[in-house]
Amino acid sequence: MRKVAIIGVGMTPFGEHWEEGLRDLAVQAGIQAISDAGISGDKIDAGYIGTMASGRLVGQEHIGGLLADYMGLNPIPITRVEGACASGSLALRQGFMAVASGMHELVVVGGVEKMTDLGVNTVSDILGGAGDQEWELFLGATFPGIYALMAKRHMYEYGTTEEMMAAVAVKNHKNGAKNKYAQFQNEITLDTVLKSKMIADPLKVFDCSPISDGAAGLILAPMDVAQSYTKKPIEIIATAQASDALALHSRETMSGLRATQVAGKKAFEMAKLSHKDIDFAEIHDCFTIAEIMAIEDLGFFKKGQGGKATLDGKTALGSEIPVNTSGGLKACGHPVGATGIKQAVEAVWQLRGQAEGRQVKDAHIGLTHNVGGSGATAVVHIYKNQ
């Protein structure tokens, strides 16, 4: 297998884009990534795009063909990959294999979602397609409801409190306030979260990531030629994906995600590293409880200690393991197909030293963690600078 590096990144601001469609957002991010890599489009010989539900959200499937067309990249192959909210990371993983295998040289990888054109109830229904719709959504279990069940169980088993969960949102808003691409660039307090509207007990509206539009893109190249394009290629030293039961009721546990545990273990094995070597992590915080479970499942904290650690500032900027410097899904926004790629863009910015006011000092190795649905898919990537 050839080594693979990221040589270019780009993203649109995440938020509500009323004047732009899915194709406009994806093209913007892709062109930015190409421009950042300092290459011309005709150097690219394949592409992958992650999007969860373009069919239901905007009536358009065949997003690979659409983007080959609108990015002016015909006749190269571009392929859509889907794994619910992990679609972006799955696209990155396929791009990695396309380069690693020797099938392709320069590959553009993107993620996109256009979610705000429909009403919130319709979008909530569509997002329910990420879980087991026959056994969950059709019977009324929306995603906030499913994560609320996990939160309740985590509170019961480990004494996790609503304040600890709120601390995740406070930290991520603090980071998002330093990120000009974030949907919410305002700081909030524990009180803001705790007094906000209840959505699904114990999760309040500030425990939930928003509905967003946005896109992000990357350019991949074989490591051995990456330095001819950029002085700071970022190597992808691990890619791992795992699955679990689609419906919550079939899982072995409700207070953690087995797919995250397995993918994390595989990624550390592939990188020949442990959680101690990671300088920062972008974590899938679709709900505040999700970040707490993930930092435990990945081994950064012992099971049950993630909430207290967050409240104690152990995942803040300046701590040993800053989590979600981008603002995470909570504050940076969560256009579902784009999230996995945005995490990689943030990792690259950190590892190049371009993260401005939220820069992690001496960042050398970063990790991203992206979850599909309520945990039936999890993907972990690890990145290293030179």
Added chain:
Amino acid sequence: MRKVAIIGVGMTPFGEHWEEGLRDLAVQAGIQAISDAGISGDKIDAGYIGTMASGRLVGQEHIGGLLADYMGLNPIPITRVEGACASGSLALRQGFMAVASGMHELVVVGGVEKMTDLGVNTVSDILGGAGDQEWELFLGATFPGIYALMAKRHMYEYGTTEEMMAAVAVKNHKNGAKNKYAQFQNEITLDTVLKSKMIADPLKVFDCSPISDGAAGLILAPMDVAQSYTKKPIEIIATAQASDALALHSRETMSGLRATQVAGKKAFEMAKLSHKDIDFAEIHDCFTIAEIMAIEDLGFFKKGQGGKATLDGKTALGSEIPVNTSGGLKACGHPVGATGIKQAVEAVWQLRGQAEGRQVKDAHIGLTHNVGGSGATAVVHIYKNQ
């Protein structure tokens, strides 16, 4: 790159499955493929599934997670790939790269679609998402309409007749009558086609492939271990994918598919073969004109000669290049995401000598050709027996 072989195949009958859902069909095909390979499920370490529009057709995204769950394959990664009607072949292509790169060893690859639960107008609308919905479908251009435009242009440029197109349907029904997995196992005459109901002039209902339910599956392995599983591994000696403008009005030509031409050329280069070396081909005949254009675009016949060649029996069983021995999309059926994998299943059966009454004599090398939408994506694979 490691060489890759198919060591197991399976499929459900194509047709109307009123008592089975998407998950049932996909699991049936997958289990058959595993059983055909003579392995146990725990040997498999990754999977890919092609489906075009499960979100809109059955309300379920995240089909990778769903199938890892329902096939009992957790926690291995299973990833959904989508490229409209070429979704199956794109899944095969990703599976190929996963094995070729060394990332995975035994990979299950499938395709599935459950289309008959909705009314024909709704399904037609959903299929429109394979074209450029903002410029085509929203303005009334359904898929029969788009292919009718291509047919009219082909007739104008090359003198192709409605009788020649009808000959495609007659041949494919003749082949389908010998295939117990086909949706239509009855022979028809030129008159049946020519006198059938007009859908979009000049295409009549018997020029169109049907709406179908079905699934198909394959097991891939590195070539160097394939023979430890089966006496007859079928090597995939080429995989190529190309793209073109999504909307017909942006194309250079309307009487052929550039994506097919480019993918075909690349595939022949990768296999170091020409069209003369191919013993049989499964071709994407979503409409009869599509088969005529494809056998020209792939080089089996000169541009403009495909219709006459078909009418003259030059693509029939027993001819030099039998086309669509399975019955093609027209007679075997077209559950869109499953079609590309079904084509590979037919290729394997032919190359193993298991194609019963439709066996091609001395079959050594076969080709499959799968199109997404009206030609924004085309995928060509070439297979060889030992």
